[in-house]
Amino acid sequence: MKILMIYAHPNDKSYNASILETVKENLSPKHELRILDLYKEQFDPVLRFDATHRRRDLANDVAMKHYRDLLVWADQLIFIFPTWWSGMPAILKGFIERVFVADFAYDNTPRGLKGRLAGKAWIITTHNTPRIFLPFAQDYSKVLKFQILKPCGFKAVKVTQITRVEYMTDHERKEQLQKIAKLTQNL
Structure with a gap:
């Protein structure tokens, strides 16, 4: 299986970095594994629209071709990121x-x-939301799953959330990494 890990954390000593290493x-x-570390790549997240950058032309943006090719190449995506400020x-x-x-990941229809993409995805996210507030908290992993990946054609999307990271003991952190290791071995 061809796996693309999309990693988004600026600190290579973070717990998210430990998750990335555990998966690897x-x-x-x-x-076959490829890793897309958005911070190390210095990915430019700014979406621009003007006379030469039109929204309807985004599927042909030459600067994004490499990333589109990676998404088409992959059978499985693995996202690893923290949830900050509910996102x-x-x-x-x-x-x-x-x-x-549009016209790459999906088509607008009446x-x-x-969706134009296919495959599976696994979302691994960390956050500090206390368990008592989880039912009321914005869960961006669900937004990514149901409002982005599934409409773009991904059929199987698994979510793993690691909560209260800031308050975990070293033992609890290791236990969570062991769970991630077991889930990875079953891919």
Whole structure:
């Protein structure tokens, strides 16, 4: 299987970086892996519209061709990112806005969106929301799953949330990484 990991965290010593390494280390060698680290790539998340940058032309933006090619190449996407202020990091949101565009990722039809992409996705996100507030909190992993990936054609989308990261003990952090390792081994 061809797997593309889309990683969005600016600190290479973060817990998200530990998750990234855990996935890499536990992925079967039978899979082909490519990693897209949006911060290391210095991805420009700014979407521009003007006389030369028209929204209807985004699917042909030469600057985004490499990223579109990666999405088409992959059978499985793995997103790893923190949830900050009830949302994904701006760099990841900008990536979605610039790459998951009409006439590439989906078609607009009279009945709604028709996805052009295919495959599976796994969303791994971390946040500090206390468990008591989870039913009321904005869950950006669900937004990504139901309002972006599924309409773009992804059929199977799994979500793993690691909560209260800032308050976890080292033992709890290791336990969560072990769970991620087991889930990775089952890909």
